[in-house]
Amino acid sequence: MKKIFLSVVLASLLLMNFPVFSSSDKWVVVYTGYLKPGDILSVGDYTITVRQSIYGSPYIFIKKGSEWGTFFKADFGASLEYENIRVTPGSYDSEKGLFVVVNYKVTSEEHKAKPGLYFKGFEILNVTNSTVKIKYSGKILTLLANSSARIGSYLLEFTGSTVVLYELPKVVVSTSGAELVVSFPYREITVFPGETIQLPVFVTNNGSEKVTVKAGILSAPADWDVGLYYQGVEIGSMDLEGKSTLSLELRISIPQNASGVHYIKFSINDEIFTLKVKVKEPKGVEEGVKVYTPILVQEVEAGESARFPLVISTPYDANISISLHAPTNWKAYSTYQNMRVSEVSLRKGESVVFDVVVEVPRNADLGAHEIKVGIAVEGSQGSITKDITFVINVYKTYKGQKATLKLAVVDDSGMPVPKATVKIENETYGTDINGLLEVELDPGEYKVVVAKDGFEKAEEDVKLEDGEVKELKIMIRKEAYYFVVDTESDVYPITLGSVSSPFAITIENLGRNDDEYKLGISGLPSNWNAMFTQSPESTLQLTKIKVEAGKSETIYLKVYPSLNAKPGKYNITLIVRSSSGLVKEVPIKIDLTGIYQMDVNLMNYRLTITAGEERETTINIYNFGTAPITNIRISASAPKGWEVYVEPQSIPILDPKKPTSAMIRIKVPKGTPAGDYRVRITVKSDQQEWNDSIRVVVRQKSTSAYIGIFLLILAFVGVILMIRRVGRR
Structure with missing residues (x-):
């Protein structure tokens, strides 16, 4: 609490x-x-x-x-x-x-307070410094200065010189997803004795779930026949699906002896409605024909429809016809029991309920527009005509605004079609990955053409009005036979002298029917072989394959170059032929590379050279690979002052399985001390490099040796003499 x-x-x-x-x-x-x-x-x-x-x-x-x-x-x-x-x-x-x-x-909407001003269904009647009198829906309201009041879905305020209008939102509370709205605009009607009046009651379920509509008459005069009917059957309750409307009739039969004022109460679920009925005595033929409408003026947004209920009753049998005159390019028609009619037959004492429906074009001009209704009654007691003028006040228009077309392209199974080509007049567009396209266009009529490889072309005419957002779904049907071929790469690498790796190829059947495809290769060099297999490991050759509609299969291509093939790039073409005759040719570039294996041997890895002399040796070069070795260069690095000659110094190309050789001449300068030395040999090609060295043992000439021995003896004798002399001391 x-x-x-x-x-x-x-x-x-x-x-x-x-x-x-x-x-x-x-x-x-x-x-x-x-x-x-x-x-x-x-x-x-x-x-x-x-x-x-x-x-x-x-x-x-x-x-x-x-x-x-x-x-x-x-x-x-x-x-x-x-x-x-x-x-x-x-x-x-x-x-x-x-x-x-x-x-x-x-948000406010200000209007200068002056008599005769009309806005949003309000009419200013009188203005003083402290009050303003306003008429709305037949009622007169007096509003004091600096005060406010709610009227229907509006809030009004008066400042003393200005009327400020606020439009309030529609507020509805629905339970468990249901939103039930009952439309019954009648509050008071005038009838004649003996008449039967049928008044429409619209029940709309704005929710998404089904609800039960309960209807009942709560009170009515004792001798009157009053009931709620649906399609001629009196009801007590009905199920109403979500997002749908139920059109009921409140049928009232007035006795011949009725007079005065009476009240009828009925309920729709928890909502109760009261109708005041005045019974008048007929005074003549023309006065006996009764035409009643509760709504004369409506506020409408361009592009929407307005509905004016029209109740007609006669005291005698008669034929009633309705003629409508609306502004240019507007559509207006009358309906009876949800059917378009222009003439009905009415029995004595009965009444008929027409709905005058006016469709306002999206490019309608702002302001008030009149719809004139002519009613002709022809019966046994004479003919009369009555005229009624309805007014539609267009408060919002889309005139001159571009329209938006939201297009969804799907296939015959309902799946979106991405990257489809859409042509509208002279412009070409494409759908996104979800098969959708949104484009702004000028108002008018267009032919939309949708196409895509593997699908039948589809066309549809569409009319777009000013500022309209139109959603359009176009279905394009798959071709009976169509397929695409996809390879794992544009280049198929193969190495000479090794086993060729399988090259994956995928065939996707995009047609409506199962299909069979023949496989072939063109452009293969002479003495080369190729085969298709079902799997990478298989050795069983495949020449054709079946693919079900909507599925894909992967096959493998194996190419075997000839033993004397030269490394390089070769162009071949994959050919896939459908049983329907459709052919796809896919270019494949083979990148053939060889194995480079250069082997180098020296005839002598140790040379003995006397200082001042020279010697020769041979270097042998072999190509044990499968590709030519190019641009071979031979160089040597020796101690300073030494002379090394290589002949030849370069070899342009060495084919596989073929040897070659070069001569190396080493000259040792005079005076080079005896000892071991190294001469480094380098062999370089465009593909590989080799390094090694020759051990060179340098010797002196014989005379030089003798002089050396003599010098050593003299040195030895000198040492002995020195020892003796020192020892004596």
Whole structure:
């Protein structure tokens, strides 16, 4: 009880803190009450729902259109603003749900207060410094200066010189996904004795789930026949599917002796309606024909339809015809029991309910437009005509605005077709990976042509109006026989002298029917071989393969070059031929590379050379690979002052399995001390490099040896003499 009291106090404080008047945007309380989990509160384009967490705490979710906006924990007194919505939660009751206060930000529309001004169905009758009298739907309202009042879906404020209008959003609470809206605009009618009146009652389920509609007459005069009917059958309850409308009739038969004022009450689910019925005495033929309409003026957005109910009754048998005159390019027609009609036959005492439907074009001009209705009654007691003028006030138009075409391209199984070509007039577009295309176009009529390889071409005419967003789905059918071939790469690498690796090829059957494909290769060099296999390991040759519709198969190509083939690039062509005669040719480039194996041997790895002399040796070069070795260069590195000659120094090319040789001449300068030396030999080619060295043992000539021995003897004798001399001392 304490929580409920706090919730009421919270709502009161919010209402008290509201500014009474503002000529700009303002927040208005549009809903106060409880919301149970599962209930949906619709406020204009926004929906508000309450959900419980696994711990029982309530959360508020705010959604705009089809996308979630935000959510927050519904702590007592917390508040959240999201765009034009402000939600403040109160206490939570396990039976009633969560108490919430919802504010909506509305934008002002100012009108100079002067008599005769008409806007949004309001007409200013009289203006003083302190008051303004306004007429709306047949009612007169007096508004004091610096005060405000709600009228229907509007909030009016008067500043003393200006009337400020705020349009409030539609607020609907639906349970478990259902949103039931009952439309019955009649509040008072005048009839004649003996008449039978049929008044339409429209019940719309804006939710997504089926609901049960219960209908009943609560009270009516004792001798009157009153009932709710659907297609001529009196009902008590009916199931209404989501997103659908039920058209009922409130049928009232007035006795011949009826007179005075009477009241009829009926209910649709929990909503109760009261109809005041005045019974008049007929005064003549023309006065006996009754034409009644509750709506004369409607505010309509361009591109929408307006519906004006029209009730006609006669005291005698008669034929009633209706003629309509609407502005140029507007569509207007009359319906009876959801059928387009222009003439009906009416029995004595009965009444008929017409709906005058006016379709407003999207390029309609702003302002008021008249629809003239002519009613002709021909009966046994004479003929009369009556005229009625309806007014449609267009408050929003799309005239001159580009239209948007949202195109979805699907195949005959309903799957999206990406990268399809779409031609509209002289422009060509393409669908994205989801098969969608969105394009802006000038209003008009277009032919849309959709094409893609493997599909039959499809055409469709479309008419786009000003500012219209039109969604269009075009189905293109798969060709009976069509396929694509895909390879793992554009280049097939092969190495001479080694086993060729398998080259994967995928054939995808995109046609409607199963198909068989023959396989072939063209452009293969002489003495080369090729084969197709089912798997990389298989050695069984494949010449054709079957592929089911919508599936793919992978085969493998193996190419065997001839033993004397030269490395390089070779172009071959894969040919796949369908049983339907369709042929696909896929170019493949073979990159043939060889094995480079250069082997170098020296005839002598040790040379003995006397200083001042020279010697020769041979170097042998072999190509044990499968590819030619090119640009072979031989160089030597020796001690300083030595002379090394190589002949030849370069060899342009060495073919596989062929040897070659070169001569190396080494000259040792005179005076080179005896000893071991190294001469480094390097062999370089474009493909490989080799390094090694020759050990050179240098000797002196014989005379030089003798002189050396003599010098050694003299040195030895000198040492002995010195020892003796020193020893004597």
